[in-house]
Amino acid sequence: MALKPVSPSREALIAELYEMFRTLGFDGLSIGVSMRTGLGKSSLYYHFPGGKDDMAISVVAFACAWLRANVIAPLLADRPRAERIAASTRAVRELFDDGRSSCLIASLTMPGTRVPVRDELARTLADWIAALATALIETGAEPSGAHLAATAALSRIEGALILVRAFRNTDAFTTQIDAIAADLIGVGSGN
Amino acid sequence: MALKPVSPSREALIAELYEMFRTLGFDGLSIGVSMRTGLGKSSLYYHFPGGKDDMAISVVAFACAWLRANVIAPLLADRPRAERIAASTRAVRELFDDGRSSCLIASLTMPGTRVPVRDELARTLADWIAALATALIETGAEPSGAHLAATAALSRIEGALILVRAFRNTDAFTTQIDAIAADLIGVGSGN
DNA sequence: GTCTATACTAGGATAGAC
DNA sequence: GTCTATCCTAGTATAGAC
Numbered sequence: 424m425a426l427k428p429v430s431p432s433r434e435a436l437i438a439e440l441y442e443m444f445r446t447l448g449f450d451g452l453s454i455g456v457s458m459r460t461g462l463g464k465s466s467l468y469y470h471f472p473g474g475k476d477d478m479a480i481s482v483v484a485f486a487c488a489w490l491r492a493n494v495i496a497p498l499l500a501d502r503p504r505a506e507r508i509a510a511s512t513r514a515v516r517e518l519f520d521d522g523r524s525s526c527l528i529a530s531l532t533m534p535g536t537r538v539p540v541r542d543e544l545a546r547t548l549a550d551w552i553a554a555l556a557t558a559l560i561e562t563g564a565e566p567s568g569a570h571l572a573a574t575a576a577l578s579r580i581e582g583a584l585i586l587v588r589a590f591r592n593t594d595a596f597t598t599q600i601d602a603i604a605a606d607l608i609g610v611g612s613g614n
Numbered sequence: 615m616a617l618k619p620v621s622p623s624r625e626a627l628i629a630e631l632y633e634m635f636r637t638l639g640f641d642g643l644s645i646g647v648s649m650r651t652g653l654g655k656s657s658l659y660y661h662f663p664g665g666k667d668d669m670a671i672s673v674v675a676f677a678c679a680w681l682r683a684n685v686i687a688p689l690l691a692d693r694p695r696a697e698r699i700a701a702s703t704r705a706v707r708e709l710f711d712d713g714r715s716s717c718l719i720a721s722l723t724m725p726g727t728r729v730p731v732r733d734e735l736a737r738t739l740a741d742w743i744a745a746l747a748t749a750l751i752e753t754g755a756e757p758s759g760a761h762l763a764a765t766a767a768l769s770r771i772e773g774a775l776i777l778v779r780a781f782r783n784t785d786a787f788t789t790q791i792d793a794i795a796a797d798l799i800g801v802g803s804g805n
Numbered sequence: 806g807t808c809t810a811t812a813c814t815a816g817g818a819t820a821g822a823c
Numbered sequence: 824g825t826c827t828a829t830c831c832t833a834g835t836a837t838a839g840a841c
Contacts, residue, residue, distance in 0.1 A: 450641035451726050453834055465837080466807050474835065529720070532780045535642050545780045571789060574777070575770060578790055582773030586765070589723045589736045598762060599769055644816055656819080657825050665818065 434485075436460055436470065441482045445527040449479060449536040479531065479540045486527050487547040494518065498554040504562035505608050511555075512604045515580065522587045522596025529581060552577050555607070564611035572610045579603050625676075627651055627661065632673045636718040640670060640727040670722065670731045677718050678738040685709065689745040695753035696799050702746075703795045706771065713778045713787025720772055743768050746798070755802035763801045770794050 439460045443452050454464055457478065462470070471477035497510035519526065528544045555573035560566050579599055586595035630651045634643050645655055648669065653661070662668035688701035710717065719735045746764035751757050770790055777786035 446725060448639070448641070448724050448726075450639070451724060454836085455834070462806095463808055464835090465809085468836070469806065526776075528780055529776045530724070532776070533639050533642060533721070534637060535639075541780075545782075548777070548780050571793060574774075574786055575790060575793060578771075578773030578777060578786065579766060579769045580773065581776040582769030582771065583765075585717075585720045585723070585772040585776065586739070586769060589719055589732075589739050591736075595765055595769065599766060602762060602766065645818085646816070653824095654826060655817090656827085659818070660824060666816095 433470065436462070437481050437485045440478050441486055441527070442524070444479060444482050445486075445525050445530045448530040448533055449475075449540075450533070452478075476537050476540075479537065483527065483531065483540050483543050487543055490518065490547055490551065495551055495554045498558040504558065507558050507562070508604050508607050511558075512600065516600060519584060519596065522584065522593030522600075525588055526581060526584050529584065548577070559607070559610050568610070572607070576603050576607055624661065627653070628672050628676045631669050632677055632718070633715070635670060635673050636677075636716050636721045639721040639724055640666075640731075641724070643669075667728050667731075670728065674718065674722065674731050674734050678734055681709065681738055681742065686742055686745045689749040695749065698749050698753070699795050699798050703791065707791060710775060710787065713775065713784030713791075716779055717772060717775050720775065739768070750798070750801050759801070763798070767794050767798055 440452075440457060443456060443459070447456065452475070454467065454475065457467055457475075458464060460467070467478075468474060471481065473480075493514040494511050497514065498507050500507060500510070518524075528548055531544060532541055552570070552573045555576060556569040559569040559572060564572070580603065583596045583599040587593050631643075631648060634647060634650070638647065643666070645658065645666065648658055648666075649655060651658070658669070659665060662672065664671075684705040685702050688705065689698050691698060691701070709715075719739055722735060723732055743761070743764045746767060747760040750760040750763060755763070771794065774787045774790040778784050
């Protein structure tokens with residue numbers, strides 16, 4: 424019953440664990456499940472001496488870095504609003520695989536998840552909302568309503584992913600994501 | 615170390631377990647945790663012979679019945695739209711304790727939760743969205759956009775509760791819930 | 806750097822006394 | 824209807840061989 428002898432790179436390993444954590448949550452990912460990476464128990468402890476907590480911390484760092492680079496950064500580029508929103512939305516679709524993958528923030532903020540993990544997730548989410556509000560303001564929206572609109576957009580994205588999970592059907596995500604982008608582009612222009 | 619000898623009524627017991635399940639999720643509620651109801655392990659198995667699954671099924675039935683009576687029914691009453699939305703929104707605020715409590719649907723649709731539970735939750739959520747769409751249509755909205763608007767509202771509610779969990783702060787819920795109600799009342803009248 | 810073997814803990818569940 | 828005692832399994836973690 425020999426397992427894959429080739430050692431996957433650390434980055435690839437974390438990417439696999441990331442998929443597991445966001446699907447199953449912190450409690451749901453057992454060491455047994457994590458062995459589906461092809462590594463045995465002890466090998467996992469070799470790579471993550473702190474065990475499950477250590478894995479979660481690495482996964483969160485990986486995911487948050489990706490989100491900052493691909494979702495948040497485009498919002499702050501010096502371009503017209505429609506382009507910023509389009510670029511960011513494209514990354515969001517990729518991040519959630521058009522609704523097929525759930526959100527690590529939703530999965531790892533349940534009670535039972537360790538504090539360092541929760542804190543970095545919260546910080547990244549706050550930065551995402553702030554960047555979206557900034558994008559709206561820099562492109563002509565009233566500062567007063569921008570934060571509310573940005574929070575509404577993020578709520579809708581997170582909520583759509585919950586509906587997808589409940590219905591086991593990605594329709595809610597695919598229909599909402601377009602509407603959200605359209606609404607964001609229209610903020611401040613007559614509604 | 616004697617525990618409360620007085621037997622709480624079954625309804626009260628289920629209400630306590632409901633709070634535990636929606637906070638902790640299916641995996642998160644251990645038999646140990648459920649003993650905080652004041653009952654010992656074996657007493658819980660007496661009331662719920664099917665163990666944890668049995669508890670979850672009872673809790674879901676309880677919560678879905680409440681939602682149907684207090685959130686969905688008012689949407690279908692023969693009244694002006696503003697009154698339907700206001701009554702339903704009031705119940706939603708109560709259901710989630712103004713953002714302090716999370717949603718059972720979000721908590722119990724994670725992988726690991728048993729199928730009968732997931733199915734009833736999905737059915738109730740679908741009925742909620744359908745009732746909201748019906749309310750909009752009966753009060754003058756275009757049928758074409760009503761389902762999208764109803765799905766948007768539910769996404770926003772569910773998502774706001776995720777933000778609350780992430781930030782450990784109810785602001786996202788309290789600010790969004792009013793905006794959602796206002797948007798629903800305005801659907802079809804110039805935006 | 807990965808494995809086998811092992812230890813320990815917590816969770817789920819049942820038997821049977823009261 | 825509740826308790827004590829017990830069992831079994833799954834999950835976390837470590838030691839040490841290769």
